[in-house]
Amino acid sequence: MGIKMILNAKAVYGVPVKIFTTDVDEQSLTQLRKMAQLEFIHSHIAVMPDVHVGKGATVGSVIPTKQAIIPAAVGVDIGCGMNALRLSLKAEQLPDNLSALRNAIERKVPVGFEMHKQVRAKASTLTPMEKRLERITRKHPGLTRMLRHFNSTWQKQLGTLGGGNHFIELCLDENQDVWVMLHSGSRGLGNAIGTYFIERAKKEAQHRFGHVPDRDLSYFAEGSSLFDDYFEAVEWAQEYAYENRREMMRLILEAIRPLLPSFQMTKEAINCHHNYVQKELHFDEEVYVTRKGAIRAGKDEYGIIPGSMGAASFIVKGKGNPESFCSCSHGAGRKMSRSKAKISFSQQDLIQQTQGIECRKDKGVVDEIPGAYKDIHEVMANQQDLIEVVHTLRQVLCIKG
Template sequence: MGIQKILNANAQYGVPVKIFTNDIDQESIEQLKKMAQLQFVHSHIAVMPDVHVGKGATVGSVIPTKHAIIPAAVGVDIGCGMNAIRLNLKASQLPDNLAPLRYAIERKVPVGFELHKQIKAKASSVIPLEKRLQPIIKKHPGLVRMLRKFDATWQKQLGTLGGGNHFIELCLDENQDVWIMLHSGSRGLGNVIGTYFIELAKKEAQHRFGHVPDKDLSYFAEGSNSFDDYVEAVEWAQEYAFENRREMMRLILEAIRPLLPPFQMTKEAINCHHNYVSREHHFGEDLLITRKGAIRAGRDELGIIPGSMGARSYIVKGKANPESFCSCSHGAGRKMSRSKAKLLFSQDDLIHQTQGIECRKDSGVIDEIPSAYKDIDQVMANQSDLVEILHTLKQILCIKG
């Protein structure tokens, strides 16, 4: 399927909004209309099939801008994304009881608000990040005051999962090959950078491009000091998120090796962002592309689209669809808020919906119950024009923050 719904430009809002699904709520539509009013948005806004309302900008939106950037559209989980590798192991080589594997990973990789007691990341990861960070905090010392034990915290959080919808999974594909897949971002310092610059944009309230329909859509204009500083900081956070996932994967492999037959990683390894901004060329223009809950799906580019903790996930190859700005969905997408999920579902519901999966089944993760998410198979059907499915994964072990 291709574009299924278009919000056409009119007197109230500027560019069209092209939506790759019919499954979209009115609140998201109203939010997208506000985004489309921004005069620096180029061509149109593309909306992925996992669309749902977000803070400031709609989750599942791809926003092309020229000469301006919106910090709230990138969000506070800067560089959040996925990492997956395939092992040369088959399902038959796994132990019948997966609980020891889960406990071994949980001992190696802190989850939620936890961090390593000591710096676990390699110096080759930490030193370049530290060198790039110094000029950022020199210009914006307020960042340091927003994170407790600043230097120790960001360094000790390298190789940690975080909370919410972040996860680590052991999966099997259609050939019964074993995969490790994880979802995480830039942790505490990424959140601080996002929060700091979102508030700075609101405070500066630049009006070079006219009226802003929502204060959460406050922007920095290219050529301003704040624009350059934000781009520098957001690129740092994106690199940190990438290194965080890579370090976490290293620790996971260390944790499971003693419990499994000898194995190697295959060449099929993917590490991709889905909350980020990048400079790209589309429709004859050099643009800033903000993907808020979307991944890049350029020609033959590999990506990961996870379902919920009880549904399938997909390894995909991009089709470089120009109308989506070479993008696709970043997952199934929530169909209800966390608070609503906690009201509607019980621990018994969670146990039933995660049957056969080694995972937490306590009340602390009810907000991540599969029924709180859209049907991933329908989401995939809606984006057949955007990606080709290479592998279908089903999790057998899941660790949630």
């Protein structure tokens, strides 16, 4: 079950687009054709089976670039990703009613626009991050005006969930082992960094590589000061996202310990990005790989592919497929927009589709209803050449931002 479609670029310059599914909407195909026209794309663009239209670049795309980075392809939720940890508990050790666990986690981990009242993270984590951030804001003081109470906000948001499709879950695997799983990114400051540099790229368009078919594909060329500044800032945001998930996991475990039998953490722990850029070697050339809604799936590397809030999720191991640039999907992928989901489904639909799961069932999360997402099992079937499944999880508790 490998590549299902190939778009061959018809522009003066272009690369193929190799797609691991046939379930692709027209808007996504249009975006992908534009991306393929960029002269600095290396080899081809790979598209994962959870593909859907995105802002700037198509979600589910893996974009290898030579001597350039597209800030809008990385996006504004820089470093967004997953964290999962298996506990030494069995399903039978969980209480019959999980509402107390959900309430305890929500008291410890702020969700939505909320943040901690005081800084919770350790100074050993914050101090080096603060020093690196000061270097970035000295060069770009405009960043500090994009976030209210700049310094205190990014520190108080460390260890918080955010909104949208970010979540915290308790899950059970095929052996009835208990897992804690969460999905979050770089919060307000990551958004500010992404927005700031996307606008700079559009305003100060560079033309080293010729025509750009869409302003959202404006780029920074390697060797320019803005390229170096952006790469430093995006690396900072990716580290922040990683630490945010780690701090959240610590707080979740702290919240649930008093309510459960004594437990230990197993060695199976995964913390991975799915919106990020980093330097990698592919087809004998060092390139910048932007994964826009995709995770790295190098040979024997572990990753997490969540379904919707009413479907299975998967712990996977990569096969290192070169055609996908050692990547796989980051989830099920939306099949309809949030606005369409809100008018297509009712609160009763949500209640029905999340039966047996301790979670919010109000109108405020109807846009996250399982029916708004692609079938995760079809998505997984389309990437058998990319990953192997290690564990299959089903959620019993879900907290949405």
